[in-house]
Amino acid sequence: MLKTISLSATLMIFWLLMSGIYTPLLIGLGVVSVAFTMIIVHRMNIIDQETHPTHILLNLPKFIVYLFIDLVISSITVVKLVWQVRKPITPTFSTYKIKLKTDVAKVIYANAITVTPGTIAIDLNGDEITVHALVKEGIDDLLTGEKETKVRQLVE
Amino acid sequence: MFTAAIIAILVTMVLALTRAILGPSLYDRILAVNMFGTKTVLGIAVVGFLMGRPDFLDIALIYALMNFIGVIAILRFFEYDPRGTTNHDR
Amino acid sequence: MIIDAISWFCLMLGCFFCFSGGVGILRFPDFFTRMHAASVTDSLGAILILVGLMFQAGLTLVTVKLAFILLFLLLTGPASSHAMAKAALHSGHKPMNSNTSDDAAKNSASGGDVSNP
Structure with a gap:
């Protein structure tokens, strides 16, 4: 209600x-x-925790600030790669496991990966996520799990 | 100065169209058209400011949603279609 | 006056990011890498241009409308990128390997064909 x-x-x-x-x-x-x-x-009959997640509103501003800073940094990285003709790009394709439980958390995590330039979440299967990164460092950054921690703080 | 912004957006649209014409695969073209649509939204917003008519923003809003639905519809149509990988897609 | 300056700075920077994305979409060698270039224009380019326009509009309903345009672009952008990447992968579009990127980067200007693995 x-x-x-x-x-x-x-x-x-x-x-x-x-x-x-x-x-x-x-x-x-x-x-x-x-x-x-x-x-x-x-x-x-679609109003529930999933389609109307009011519980994340409180932590949302902090997450948006974090995401925006991340977005600016990775945009600058990609733009540098566009203009530096000499520096070769290293496209990497990798699948790894994530520890997030709920579907809302997983979708927020995948969308956070896709919205930052340089990394795209391609597939989400159970607790395995497939990511394509423009440079290898992008995958390494994700594997440190900082973004995952931020999403967990947002949802829980 | 709005004119400069519009010119930059138009140049970007030309670059996206070039990729849409060059291909080589179907998905490159869809990607370029999607980018063209996003730039159109920004272009309409800036044109609205240039002509002093903020009503244009409603059109930009609708265009943003229509562009998304259009791209999803095209992808639904072509997903699992082997034509996407050939260089001579007709 | 200062707000005007900030606004123009945001607009011009946004245009630069858009243009860089446009160059990237032509320069990068295969579909998945081009997608990253398009993602720059969709996110930071759109944010900077619309924020620049918001500074021009001041605190009115126009700003609210610009904020909604930005919100919709940021919500639909990742969704369509993801749909495109997934559809391309499922139809057998293999991504380029990093160890072949050196020779592929050389013929990137001609849109190096890597669609056949």
Whole structure:
């Protein structure tokens, strides 16, 4: 029930921010749209811990800051490799085990890997993840497990 | 100065299109088209600022979502298709 | 005035990152490496350009819309990259080995063909 309320509140805030015109007609249309969406969501029965993970909100800002710093550093690395004609790239393809338990944690981890340039998570099978890295150092960084620790701190 | 940003984005789009034309495989082309779409979103946003019409941002928002759905649809269509690996995909 | 300067700095830096990604997508030798180049323009290039525009807009609903565009780009980018990489791998597109990267890098300008293992 709490998740239903928070989801409809989020959708309503989204409508208000996107519309920018606050007349009774448009706000009424927004209420109707949100109600229709909630009916569909209820019929699909998909509101649970997985589709609406409110429990991670508290730790989210810290994780976003960490991810942003990581993103900037790896972007600069990749851009350097683009412009340095002499330096050869070493594309590496590796599969390793991760210790994260829940599906939400695994998906966040895989997306965090993909969003940082230089590494792409290709496959996620049980607790094995397949990563492709532009340079070998990318894989070595992931194997130290720092990102995994951050994701665990975020989810738990 | 917005003009300079638009020119840079357009040059990037030309580079992406070059890759889409060169190929060699189907997936290179899809990748280039996806990148072209992302640059279009940024381009529409900057053009909106250049012309002083922030309404363009709504179009950019819709384009971002449509681009994603389009790429996923194309990939659904071609996944497990052996044509992707040949150099002469028709 | 200072905000204007920061805004232009972000925009120009974002354009540089986008352009670098565009060069990378032409220069790198095979599909998986090109994907990394495209990923730079999708993440840092988009972030810097949209943040630059946000500084121009100030605290209005326009900024909120730009933030939503950025959010959607950052959520959909990894998803489509992952889908592309997985589809390419499943259709038999073998990634390049690191020990062959030296000779492949030489003919990278002509888009070295590594699709047949």
